[in-house]
Amino acid sequence: MTRNGLHHVTAIAGRAQDNLDFYTRTLGLRLVKKTVNFDDPGAYHLYYGDAAGSPGTILTFFPWEHAAPGRAGAGELQETVFRIPLSAIGFWTSRLQSCGVERAQHFGETLLRFRDPDGMRLALAGVPGIEAEPAWDNGEVPLEYAIRGFHSVSLMLDRTAATGAILSDVFGFAEVARQGSVTRYQAEGTAIGGIVDLQEVGGFLPARLGRGSVHHLAFRAADDAAEAEMVRKLAANHGLHTTEQKDRNYFRSVYFREPGHVLFEIATDIPGFDVDEPAESLGTMLKLPAFLETHRAAIESALPELV
Numbered sequence: 543m544t545r546n547g548l549h550h551v552t553a554i555a556g557r558a559q560d561n562l563d564f565y566t567r568t569l570g571l572r573l574v575k576k577t578v579n580f581d582d583p584g585a586y587h588l589y590y591g592d593a594a595g596s597p598g599t600i601l602t603f604f605p606w607e608h609a610a611p612g613r614a615g616a617g618e619l620q621e622t623v624f625r626i627p628l629s630a631i632g633f634w635t636s637r638l639q640s641c642g643v644e645r646a647q648h649f650g651e652t653l654l655r656f657r658d659p660d661g662m663r664l665a666l667a668g669v670p671g672i673e674a675e676p677a678w679d680n681g682e683v684p685l686e687y688a689i690r691g692f693h694s695v696s697l698m699l700d701r702t703a704a705t706g707a708i709l710s711d712v713f714g715f716a717e718v719a720r721q722g723s724v725t726r727y728q729a730e731g732t733a734i735g736g737i738v739d740l741q742e743v744g745g746f747l748p749a750r751l752g753r754g755s756v757h758h759l760a761f762r763a764a765d766d767a768a769e770a771e772m773v774r775k776l777a778a779n780h781g782l783h784t785t786e787q788k789d790r791n792y793f794r795s796v797y798f799r800e801p802g803h804v805l806f807e808i809a810t811d812i813p814g815f816d817v818d819e820p821a822e823s824l825g826t827m828l829k830l831p832a833f834l835e836t837h838r839a840a841i842e843s844a845l846p847e848l849v
Contacts, residue, residue: 545768546714548692548735549760549793549809550589550600551622553662554612556753558586558605558846560659565590565601568637569624570683573825574815575792576848579604583834584844592691593678595792595815595824597762598735599691604757607846611661612755614698616746617803619756621663621696623653625734628668630687637683649721649739661754667693672733694737695759696724698749699802702740704780708800709738712775713761735762748803758797760807766794769808784808791831792817 555561565571565588574595579587585606591599601622614620626634634654635643641656652668666689677688699705702725709715715727715738723743729736751757763769769787773796776782784796793809800806818829828845830838 545597545732545762545764545811546729546736547598547732547762548695548738549597549762549807549811550591550602551619551692551695551759552602552604552757552807553622554609554660554751554753554755554757555588555603555605555658555662556609556660557607558588559848561588561603561605562848564659565603566680567682568641570678570680570688571601572678572680574600575829576825576827577791577829577831578834578841578845580790580831580834583830583837583841586845586848589792589815589825591678591815593676594821596691596734597809597811598732606753609753612752613747613750614663615749616698616700616743618698618749618751619695619759619804620698620741621655621665622756623665623667623693623695623737625669625672625690625693626666626687627673627690628652628670629673631666631668633684633687634666649719649726658754662756663754665693669693691734693735694726694739696739696741697759697802697804698741698743698746699804700742700744700746701802702742704801705740705804708776708780708782709740711779712772758805758807760795760809763808763810765810765812769794769796769810772808789831791829 571590574591575589579585589602638656643656646653654666675690679685709727718728719726724741727738784798795809
């Protein structure tokens with residue numbers, strides 16, 4: 543079965559405890575995996591999502607406490623949008639008052655725009671008729687108001703045509719609407735994580751990566767064969783080449799810079815987040831890849847305690 547859409551978004555945070563508190567308590571997401579940055583094991587890699595850690599619900603962070611703030615600009619993912627029931631708009635408007643929440647209309651939908659403690663741009667999109675969809679219920683946010691995965695992401699690019707061609711040809715999206723300088727692409731039949739908005743801002747100041755910035759955006763591939771076909775299309779049709787496949791324990795990934803300079807990842811749906819701990823206890827233990835297990839004591843002593 544073909545699976546298209548977003549797999550996860552990875553961003554840069556500051557203090558790990560502040561990040562954990564905001565995403566699990568304020569937003570009510572589940573911490574589905576607590577591990578380390580495989581390339582920088584002195585820092586956590588925290589994954590938040592739905593109860594199962596489903597593709598299309600996962601927002602991850604590298605908490606680098608002393609990272610300088612990022613700067614918004616062209617060549618970066620600018621806004622990450624979650625889905626909530628339309629009936630929950632009032633609840634979240636009240637709950638997010640301290641986050642500078644603002645109500646807006648975008649492509650005919652009601653959005654609540656706000657920022658996390660590190661300045662990352664987030665929004666909640668009110669979607670009618672999703673009240674019965676499953677959601678994580680941890681007592682922080684009532685189930686009827688809880689987040690139901692990603693709605694969309696918005697990329698700010700100098701030019702959008704070449705990126706749009708990749709979304710359509712490689713990732714199974716199609717252009718469905720335009721609003722001013724923004725073109726909306728949607729993956730047919732994908733309710734969760736199925737929308738990418740491209741905003742064209744020719745001549746705008748380039749983004750600078752830092753705290754509050756998105757590091758990369760990952761798209762779904764059902765398995766290794768689907769990922770390999772995407773890699774083939776990128777090379778044959780767009781002249782773009784990816785890294786070698788990297789085993790991230792919970793998915794297998796390749797990376798490349800799309801024409802607008804955003805770092806894209808292709809991540810497999812398999813094996814999933816329950817490969818190294820039971821589904822009912824996801825996120826409760828520090829999990830390390832096999833090549834780091836012999837260094838566990840040193841890694842644990844260097845990481846800040848999370849409560």
